[in-house]
Amino acid sequence: MNLLPRTAEEFSSAEYWERFFKKRGEKAFEWYGDYNKLCGVLHKYIKVQDKVLVVGCGNSELSEQMYDVGYKRLTNIDISETVVTHMNQRNAERRPGLTFQQVDATQTPYEEASYQAALDKGTLDAVASEEEGPAFLFFFSSLQVGRVLGVGGRYVCVTLAQESVVKLAVEHFVQLGWAVRLHCLQEETGNEEDSFALPVFVLVCTKFRQPMPAPILEMCLGEDGAPARLARVADLLSAVRERQAYAVLKKRLRTSTDAGSNLSLSLCHAKTGLPRYTLTVQDCPPGAKVPRSNQFAIFIVPQGSETAWLYSSAEGRRQLAASANFRRLVVAAMHRNQEYTDMQAVQSELSPMVMDLAPPGMPANQQVPFLSVGGDLGCGEYCVENVKGEDGELYRRLVFLSNAALVQSESRLVPHKKRNKKKAKPTASCASLSVDSGFLCCAHHEVMVAGLAALGSAHVPLSVLLVGLGGGGLPQFLRDFVPDATVEVVELDPVVMQVAKEWFGFRPDERLTVTLGDGLERICALEKGGDRLFDVVMFDVDNKDSTVGMSCPPAAFVEASILQKVCRLLTPRGVFILNLVCRDSALRKSVRERVSAAFPTVLSRKVEGEVNEVLLCSRGADVSSSDAAAAALTLPSLNRAAKSLQGALLRSGGNGTVLLDILTCIK
Numbered sequence: 230m231n232l233l234p235r236t237a238e239e240f241s242s243a244e245y246w247e248r249f250f251k252k253r254g255e256k257a258f259e260w261y262g263d264y265n266k267l268c269g270v271l272h273k274y275i276k277v278q279d280k281v282l283v284v285g286c287g288n289s290e291l292s293e294q295m296y297d298v299g300y301k302r303l304t305n306i307d308i309s310e311t312v313v314t315h316m317n318q319r320n321a322e323r324r325p326g327l328t329f330q331q332v333d334a335t336q337t338p339y340e341e342a343s344y345q346a347a348l349d350k351g352t353l354d355a356v357a358s359e360e361e362g363p364a365f366l367f368f369f370s371s372l373q374v375g376r377v378l379g380v381g382g383r384y385v386c387v388t389l390a391q392e393s394v395v396k397l398a399v400e401h402f403v404q405l406g407w408a409v410r411l412h413c414l415q416e417e418t419g420n421e422e423d424s425f426a427l428p429v430f431v432l433v434c435t436k437f438r439q440p441m442p443a444p445i446l447e448m449c450l451g452e453d454g455a456p457a458r459l460a461r462v463a464d465l466l467s468a469v470r471e472r473q474a475y476a477v478l479k480k481r482l483r484t485s486t487d488a489g490s491n492l493s494l495s496l497c498h499a500k501t502g503l504p505r506y507t508l509t510v511q512d513c514p515p516g517a518k519v520p521r522s523n524q525f526a527i528f529i530v531p532q533g534s535e536t537a538w539l540y541s542s543a544e545g546r547r548q549l550a551a552s553a554n555f556r557r558l559v560v561a562a563m564h565r566n567q568e569y570t571d572m573q574a575v576q577s578e579l580s581p582m583v584m585d586l587a588p589p590g591m592p593a594n595q596q597v598p599f600l601s602v603g604g605d606l607g608c609g610e611y612c613v614e615n616v617k618g619e620d621g622e623l624y625r626r627l628v629f630l631s632n633a634a635l636v637q638s639e640s641r642l643v644p645h646k647k648r649n650k651k652k653a654k655p656t657a658s659c660a661s662l663s664v665d666s667g668f669l670c671c672a673h674h675e676v677m678v679a680g681l682a683a684l685g686s687a688h689v690p691l692s693v694l695l696v697g698l699g700g701g702g703l704p705q706f707l708r709d710f711v712p713d714a715t716v717e718v719v720e721l722d723p724v725v726m727q728v729a730k731e732w733f734g735f736r737p738d739e740r741l742t743v744t745l746g747d748g749l750e751r752i753c754a755l756e757k758g759g760d761r762l763f764d765v766v767m768f769d770v771d772n773k774d775s776t777v778g779m780s781c782p783p784a785a786f787v788e789a790s791i792l793q794k795v796c797r798l799l800t801p802r803g804v805f806i807l808n809l810v811c812r813d814s815a816l817r818k819s820v821r822e823r824v825s826a827a828f829p830t831v832l833s834r835k836v837e838g839e840v841n842e843v844l845l846c847s848r849g850a851d852v853s854s855s856d857a858a859a860a861a862l863t864l865p866s867l868n869r870a871a872k873s874l875q876g877a878l879l880r881s882g883g884n885g886t887v888l889l890d891i892l893t894c895i896k
Contacts, residue, residue: 261351261387261429262414264294269452270412270431271295271348274383278302279345282377284334285352288312293320296327304344306332335373342379350387354394375405380438390430390469398432399446399462406440409433410447410456411465413472428476430469471497478510479585486557486588488514491543496582498567505567506579507535509560510586511550519556524591526555527583529575529601535562537775538813545778548812553600557588572601613732615642623662624670627700627728638700639670640733664734666705673808673841674703676834677767679894680845681711682874683804683832684764689713694755694763694798696748696786697770698725701735708741712877715740719748749785756794764800769808778813779820781841787820792827796848805846812840834894 264271275281277299283292286305296303305328307313316329332338334352374384384402388394390411399409412431447456448468459465474494481492493509513519528549530540539545540560550558561579569575576599584597618624623642642662669675684691690713695704698720707714718737720726723745729735737743744751748770755761772783785791787807795805805828811817821844825831828846835842875890 261389263289264291266414266429267291267350267387267431268294268298270414271385273452274385274433275300275346275348280304280343281346281348282306282337282339282344282374284347284349284374285355286312286316286329287351288316289350291348291350292327293324296324301326303327304339305329306334306337308333337373337377339373339377341376342382344377345379345382347374347378347382347384349385353386353398354388354391375436378436380436382436384432384434384436386432386434388430388432389427390432390473392466392470395430395432395469396462396466398434399465402434403444403446403462406437406442408435408437408441408445408447409465410435410445410449411469412449412452412454413469414452428472467497471495475582475585482510482557482586483589486512488512488547491546503566504564506564507562508583508586509546509562511546511558511560512588513550513554513556513558517551519554523555524595525557525559525587525597526553527559527561527576527579527597527599528553529572529579529599530560530562531601532563532569533565534775535564538778539775541776542778542813544813557586559583559586572599613728625664625700625732627733638702638729638733640664640666640700640702641668641670664702666702666709666734669702669706671702672836672839673843674706674769676836676841676843676894677703677769677806677808678706678711679874680804680806680834680843681765683845683847684802690715691764692762693717693765693767694719695767695769696752697768697782698729698735698743699769699771700733701729702733703767703769704741705735708738710878716742718743719751720745721747749791752791752794752798756797761798762800762803763798764803765806766795766798766803767806767808778816779809779811781808781810787823789823789826792823796827799848801848803848805844805848807844807846809842809844810840811842817842 279300280302281295281300281304283303283305286292286307287309292303292305305316307316307329308331310331313329313331320327320329374382378384386398388398395411402409410433412433414429414431444462446459446462446465448459448465449456450472457468459468471494475496478492478494488511491509491511493507495504496506496508497503498505530537534540537545539549540562546558546560549560561575561583563569563575579599587595587597613625613627615623615625625640625642627638641664643665644662669678681691691711693704693707693714693716695707695716696719698704698718701718704716704718707716718741720743726735726743726745748768768782768786770782770786772780774783777784787809792805799805807824809817809820811820821831821833824844824846828848830847832845832847833842834845
């Protein structure tokens with residue numbers, strides 16, 4: 230049975246409502262909820278002793294239920310003769326004081342200021358439509374609540390707050406100088422499949438003796454929520470849209486999961502109306518193995534990192550979610566123009582809202598963790614921390630907070646060697662520890678050192694140009710354990726140099742020098758000079774621009790022109806070794822193509838368990854008589870050279886300690 234109107238005009242037609250109630254019969258029609266849902270907010274604004282005009286009552290049970298709890302001064306009006314007759318007959322014996330009258334709300338016969346409240350549940354929405362703005366304005370100008378309500382009287386309207394409706398309504402009452410407040414009622418829980426997606430609002434407009442000189446506009450969440458004052462009608466409408474978008478998103482997320490949807494919404498500041506948080510929902514793909522306890526988590530993006538590729542791109546968030554390994558991850562980004570006290574305050578602020586975004590079927594008592602890359606909102610330049618590894622050893626890490634998801638450098642800590650023969654007492658003090666320069670903590674550094682095998686013989690002097698100092702572990706290892714190696718390091722940031730010396734035991738000398746300056750400028754200057762070539766050029770420099778999906782190196786370092794200059798800086802046997810950390814698959818493919826265009830032979834080695842990929846690149850085409858350098862990158866030749874390099878490292882270690890397994894690294 231189709232009861233919907235064919236045109237917007239029918240909503241305000243007496244003939245339409247006659248047909249509607251005749252077809253529907255005695256079954257009550259409850260727009261936007263019954264008394265149980267609305268009673269909290271109705272009791273707040275309508276007193277039991279108030280004389281109340283119920284506009285467009287229909288055959289709703291709301292007036293009957295209000296009458297039963299003590300409201301004895303209710304006047305119910307409706308344009309339909311059928312429904313008025315039916316409601317009078319239904320209540321004649323049980324509720325003799327409850328009256329229903331056939332009255333057009335735009336032509337009420339009641340005396341001026343004779344009511345304390347006017348109650349409208351759905352009537353405003355029924356007569357208004359986006360296409361019928363002039364008719365709607367006529368309805369409101371003719372609706373006589375302003376005339377029949379006394380000073381302090383309230384127009385209480387239950388509505389879905391479609392923007393075309395609520396905008397005109399609010400502007401109308403603001404123009405009259407009334408105070409306007411909107412309550413967004415909490416959505417019903419229970420059968421999510423059958424519940425309505427949009428929230429129900431209650432518009433409360435209060436009449437004053439003298440028109441208010443400045444608009445009073447307020448929004449409340451729930452029936453008891455504290456009112457948030459807003460400056461403009463546009464701000465109030467923005468708050469309404471936010472709640473509607475949140476309700477629709479909540480409905481969708483409560484009933485289904487979609488790993489590719491990337492649903493998101495913005496939460497605005499209650500007072501300013503400016504965006505405060507952006508929430509993006511990332512579900513795990515179907516069939517993913519997720520621990521039963523890992524149902525739902527909230528990841529808080531450090532303030533200032535919201536544009537980082539890992540958090541702002543769809544692919545980045547998928548990788549973040551895969552790493553977190555939860556059935557559903559909500560990525561919450563803070564906005565730069567907002568102030569936040571601390572991480573605990575952010576969690577408290579988000580908790581009441583994000584819990585509504587839990588995946589379908591999650592137990593109500595499930596504990597939901599808040600995740601982030603650190604314990605603070607994000608400030609300062611770098612952090613040096615000592616951590617205990619899974620092997621029980623102590624490690625020192627360098628993390629730049631501009632890219633806190635990346636460990637810039639790591640070294641193993643060992644007790645200081647004492648010169649005297651007296652036994653030192655055991656101590657856990659960091660002052661009693663030093664960096665073990667013979668141990669490479671970063672797996673990609675092991676692969677880069679193993680890449681030296683591509684040079685062939687390990688028993689001839691070699692020169693290395695390394696762009697990127699970090700904690701200094703890699704260049705010190707090359708100086709200390711690769712026979713006859715000289716290393717020039719190019720580092721842009723003097724702070725990094727200071728940190729390396731102070732915290733990681735970095736000590737340059739005649740075989741290990743540091744050039745402070747821009748790596749690109751140094752490469753260009755060396756290539757232009759033409760008087761210096763290197764056996765090895767290494768790029769191990771992090772990207773400060775986190776908006777792209779490549780955290781190492783900066784994009785400018787893998788432009789075609791720079792790669793060609795690097796190629797010209799190499800000796801005939803020379804090798805270019807690039808540490809590539811690129812999560813964006815399309816960008817990674819582009820970088821690989823540019824590297825392959827500059828270097829005829831490229832060998833790629835993935836670092837197990839990490840995003841890092843080390844590229845070993847030979848300029849084989851420039852070798853006269855035979856492609857010796859290219860041949861060096863073939864597996865048999867590389868294996869032989871690796872064994873030679875392994876033996877050289879063991880001899881340099883002094884005590885026969887295996888510093889790293891070259892063969893394993895290059896396989």
